[in-house]
Amino acid sequence: MNTAKAVTGQDPQRLSLREAIDAKCKACIYDETEPGRWRQQVAACTVTSCPLHPVRPVPRLREK
Ligand code: SF4
Secondary structure, X not given: OOHHHHHHOOOHHHOOHHHHXXXXXXXXXXXXXXXXXXHHHXXXXXXXXXOOHHHOOOOOOXXX
């Protein structure tokens, strides 16, 4: 199964660029046995040489 399909459950041809980047990072680093939600684990990614690093998903700030 396609990685994007496995991660998002959506047809990869219909993903937005944001959804595709999110899916790639989640598939790359997320480990459900490790602490933190997937966005927290992606935010903690230290692979600065990765082209997606500057645009990786990070936890959303809560509005007050
Ligand atoms: S930014 Fe980090 S988590 Fe995202 S694809 Fe690159 S190495 Fe993987």
